[in-house]
Amino acid sequence: MIKDKRRTLPIESIREETDLVRTFTFKTDMIVEPGQFVMLTDFKGGEKPFSISDHGDGYLSVTIKKIGDFTSRLFTLKGGEMISIRGSYGSSFFIPGKNRPCGLPHVETYKPEEFKPVLCGGGFGLPPLFLLAKRLIEAGVPSENIKAVSAGRTEEDLLFEKYFQEAGVHYTGAAETLNEGSLEVKADKRRIKGTAAHALDSYSAAGESEINFLYASGPDLMMRSLLPSLSDQVEYQFLFERYMKCAIGICGSCVVDPSGIRICKEGPALMRTQVEQLEDFGVYRRRASGAVDYFKNRLSEQESNTIETSGAKNL
Numbered sequence: 001m002i003k004d005k006r007r008t009l010p011i012e013s014i015r016e017e018t019d020l021v022r023t024f025t026f027k028t029d030m031i032v033e034p035g036q037f038v039m040l041t042d043f044k045g046g047e048k049p050f051s052i053s054d055h056g057d058g059y060l061s062v063t064i065k066k067i068g069d070f071t072s073r074l075f076t077l078k079g080g081e082m083i084s085i086r087g088s089y090g091s092s093f094f095i096p097g098k099n100r101p102c103g104l105p106h107v108e109t110y111k112p113e114e115f116k117p118v119l120c121g122g123g124f125g126l127p128p129l130f131l132l133a134k135r136l137i138e139a140g141v142p143s144e145n146i147k148a149v150s151a152g153r154t155e156e157d158l159l160f161e162k163y164f165q166e167a168g169v170h171y172t173g174a175a176e177t178l179n180e181g182s183l184e185v186k187a188d189k190r191r192i193k194g195t196a197a198h199a200l201d202s203y204s205a206a207g208e209s210e211i212n213f214l215y216a217s218g219p220d221l222m223m224r225s226l227l228p229s230l231s232d233q234v235e236y237q238f239l240f241e242r243y244m245k246c247a248i249g250i251c252g253s254c255v256v257d258p259s260g261i262r263i264c265k266e267g268p269a270l271m272r273t274q275v276e277q278l279e280d281f282g283v284y285r286r287r288a289s290g291a292v293d294y295f296k297n298r299l300s301e302q303e304s305n306t307i308e309t310s311g312a313k314n315l
Helices: 069-074 127-138 161-166 196-205 220-225 295-314
Strands: 006-010 013-016 021-027 037-041 048-056 059-065 082-089 117-122 147-154 170-177 191-193 213-217 235-239 269-271 284-286 292-294
Touching (some): 006 021, 048 127, 127 161, 161 170, 170 196, 213 220
Parallel strands (some): 117 147, 117 213, 170 191
Antiparallel strands (some): 006 082, 013 021, 037 082, 235 269
């Protein structure tokens, strides 16, 4: 089957996850692996990449956050209206006994029944990890061996709790701001006040140090913050996001420095040995023009805007 085939499909269903997040499902025979992405367009301007959050016999789902003009247009669509999709593209997540990703040493030592991974999604990074959890379970990894972490600024930002729990996966939500009473109600440690790194550290604090693999998806700064929590014996695979145009490795828009790795081809799922080659990881990314956009500068701008806004409110 041609992976670049474009399919213009009716929206089968739209599920509202939060006020700003919706899952769009389509009927399709597209071949998909967890971690891969598709390109979507409504033919009204632009084409954007979206990770695949669910896939099964005859259907595919993408979970979309409303953050700009393109996604705002998608949020006006209703079931039955048409979207054009091409893909799937990119590398996929490691599944014990199923594939041999580039850069993973001693892959044969990972047995499904002994595999004990953490799936950590920061901000809007969790949905593609749900498809990963399903495929791990299908490959023979016991659901009770899998831990999912969703991290966000508030509890309203935490996603897919119900779906992970229905799959038998232990779910921890980490938020900088918790609703009143959450810690008391969620006494089984499904809520932590803090970041994704705090949630990961909590497993070691609870004596659950037998974790032997980490998957992460989300902002660079979040994924980088997880590294101090890992021992040298724990392998990891991170799902990266970069500006993309062609999605087939030709235009060079998504190349990361200095390795030349193309996020649309060798990525978006990169193993530890590949991540260690990246000088831009957690430092900067490139805009559509190719100009360098330092993460610290963007954070400083956000902090400045917050200070200015707060000051204006106090006047």
